[in-house]
Amino acid sequence: MEEKILTQAFDLKNIFEIGVYIEQGGYKAVEKALLSMTPAEVMGEVKKANLRGRGGAGFPAGVKWSFVPQKPDQPRYLCVNADEGEPGTFKDRYIMSHNPHLLLEGSIIASYAVGIHLAFIYIRGEYEAVAQRLEGAITEAHKKGFLGKNILGTGFDLDIVVHRGAGAYICGEETGLLESIEGKRAYPRLKPPFPASIGLFQSPTVINNVETLANVPFIILNGAEWFVKKGLPQDGGTRIFGVSGMVRKPGIYELPLGTSLKTIIFEYAGGMMDGKELKAVIPGGMSAPVLKADEIDLPMDFDSLAGANSMLGSAAIIVIDGKTPIFEVLKVVTKFYSHESCGQCTPCRLGTSWINKIVKRIAQGEGEKGDIDTIVRLASNIKGKTLCPLGDAAALPILSICQKFKEELEGYLPR
Amino acid sequence: MSPEYSGELRKKIDEVVGLYPKKEAAILPVLRLVQNEVGFISPEEEKFIARILGIKPLRVREVVSFYTMISPRPLGKYHIQVCSNLSCHLLGGDKLIDYLKAKLGLGIGETTPDQKFTLSTVECLGACETAPCMMVNFDYYGHLDKDKIDQILDRLL
Numbered sequence: 001m002e003e004k005i006l007t008q009a010f011d012l013k014n015i016f017e018i019g020v021y022i023e024q025g026g027y028k029a030v031e032k033a034l035l036s037m038t039p040a041e042v043m044g045e046v047k048k049a050n051l052r053g054r055g056g057a058g059f060p061a062g063v064k065w066s067f068v069p070q071k072p073d074q075p076r077y078l079c080v081n082a083d084e085g086e087p088g089t090f091k092d093r094y095i096m097s098h099n100p101h102l103l104l105e106g107s108i109i110a111s112y113a114v115g116i117h118l119a120f121i122y123i124r125g126e127y128e129a130v131a132q133r134l135e136g137a138i139t140e141a142h143k144k145g146f147l148g149k150n151i152l153g154t155g156f157d158l159d160i161v162v163h164r165g166a167g168a169y170i171c172g173e174e175t176g177l178l179e180s181i182e183g184k185r186a187y188p189r190l191k192p193p194f195p196a197s198i199g200l201f202q203s204p205t206v207i208n209n210v211e212t213l214a215n216v217p218f219i220i221l222n223g224a225e226w227f228v229k230k231g232l233p234q235d236g237g238t239r240i241f242g243v244s245g246m247v248r249k250p251g252i253y254e255l256p257l258g259t260s261l262k263t264i265i266f267e268y269a270g271g272m273m274d275g276k277e278l279k280a281v282i283p284g285g286m287s288a289p290v291l292k293a294d295e296i297d298l299p300m301d302f303d304s305l306a307g308a309n310s311m312l313g314s315a316a317i318i319v320i321d322g323k324t325p326i327f328e329v330l331k332v333v334t335k336f337y338s339h340e341s342c343g344q345c346t347p348c349r350l351g352t353s354w355i356n357k358i359v360k361r362i363a364q365g366e367g368e369k370g371d372i373d374t375i376v377r378l379a380s381n382i383k384g385k386t387l388c389p390l391g392d393a394a395a396l397p398i399l400s401i402c403q404k405f406k407e408e409l410e411g412y413l414p415r
Numbered sequence: 416m417s418p419e420y421s422g423e424l425r426k427k428i429d430e431v432v433g434l435y436p437k438k439e440a441a442i443l444p445v446l447r448l449v450q451n452e453v454g455f456i457s458p459e460e461e462k463f464i465a466r467i468l469g470i471k472p473l474r475v476r477e478v479v480s481f482y483t484m485i486s487p488r489p490l491g492k493y494h495i496q497v498c499s500n501l502s503c504h505l506l507g508g509d510k511l512i513d514y515l516k517a518k519l520g521l522g523i524g525e526t527t528p529d530q531k532f533t534l535s536t537v538e539c540l541g542a543c544e545t546a547p548c549m550m551v552n553f554d555y556y557g558h559l560d561k562d563k564i565d566q567i568l569d570r571l572l
Contacts, residue, residue, distance in 0.1 A: 244543035
């Protein structure tokens with residue numbers, strides 16, 4: 001059953017205006033956290049809620065916050081990851097454009113818990129209209145005293161800056177994002193040190209996805225136990241699933257974690273378009289290994305997807321139909337990663353580009369015997385050999401396509 | 416040609432620089448402001464930005480050459496960016512790209528001689544529920560087909 005928590009207010013007229021938001025109970029969570037809870041209590045509640053990161057990696061948000069050292073002489077920063085570049089993903093755009101104050105509220109509470117006084121929202125440059133909406137919301141929140149100096153008379157200060165990206169997928173990788181805010185090429189950093197100890201401007205930094213932070217006000221208002229009950233014991237709350245591709249009703253569906261992929265596609269998204277049959281599904285954004293039609297009876301949560309050798313990622317579901325040659329999918333995937341590899345690590349820079357060249361050659365009818373095996377070998381040599389997860393994100397879907405649809409792909413090559 | 420910049424631009428630059436703990440962190444927002452006014456980032460603009468932020472022009476070039484939304488070349492008045500990623504491709508996005516190429520008489524990355532249209536393909540725009548989709552400058556258009564593209568372009572011609 002649909003479980004609208006994050007999306008419940010989306011249909012309310014002008015909910016993006018602070019007056020309407022407050023009328024609907026908005027900023028009550030900020031008041032509760034700042035006026036009646038200590039930062040440690042806020043952090044404890046979010047930890048207990050088992051809120052796992054909604055950007056893709058699924059790391060528990062409360063645990064991430066607790067890694068930040070509390071040295072009084074050092075600034076700390078929050079970076080909200082609103083880069084949303086993972087192909088197939090559009091949920092954060094909905095949150096920010098429909099309900100920007102919900103994100104601000106979550107950001108204020110997170111900053112209070114960790115002792116942060118300056119936050120950046122890193123939003124992809126294409127979302128200019130959404131960025132303007134966020135800036136409008138920030139101005140409103142300042143006027144009402146929820147941002148700026150001495151918030152609600154508690155002595156807690158916080159400013160939020162909207163930082164626009166400029167078209168680079170790698171900025172969604174958390175350390176690439178930090179480099180980008182610092183005004184550099186978004187080359188990911190070697191970890192450790194992790195951003196919690198050395199992050200933005202060499203200071204301790206928390207990086208959370210938009211949807212992750214948007215859950216925080218509800219955890220504060222209703223408690224961790226309530227939140228866990230909405231999802232799974234180790235994976236609290238709901239997920240906003242974004243469905244696109246060959247379905248009747250593409251869009252966002254907020255559902256409890258653990259809802260079956262089959263149910264999402266065939267009930268919520270209305271099933272396949274007329275006359276189309278299901279061939280394959282990418283379950284968590286393009287980086288997630290592909291599932292065949294007979295593999296979709298699967299609960300959508302982090303651990304179940306990992307168990308099926310794929311990943312929940314950004315919960316972006318791309319549905320592929322029987323008439324689409326799998327080679328077309330491979331072509332788009334390889335073009336994307338060879339374009340978006342930042343170029344820093346040789347296996348990824350060269351590997352993605354070589355694979356793309358081979359695929360383009362096959363597309364021109366010049367495939368050679370053994371090409372698919374070569375692609376598999378190249379992709380295997382990217383996997384695990386790069387600084388950041390982009391290498392794996394490129395290799396895993398390519399490997400899954402080549403392995404699960406080998407016969408169909410071999411049909412493009414001379415016998 | 417030494418570029419002339421408006422007083423308003425300089426004011427906006429000062430404001431945005433003030434938002435960051437370190438001056439050079441403002442490089443992307445400043446590039447965006449300058450590009451909005453001038454239309455693109457030439458070596459002259461790189462020098463201007465370097466001077467303002469107290470860094471070498473090469474540092475600006477590094478950033479310009481990395482990010483696809485910063486253009487080192489003039490673009491048409493209307494920059495059409497069509498998504499070529501998977502959800503759009505599944506729903507016929509590739510055919511719409513061919514249609515736009517033929518209609519405008521342009522290859523990808525080219526600009527019409529009257530400087531009115533530039534045609535580009537881009538990776539996922541984050542609007543997959545409206546696939547196939549495209550952007551004209553910063554406006555999103557979704558659920559595209561040939562008729563809808565004709566209507567959109569007719570309004571701009």
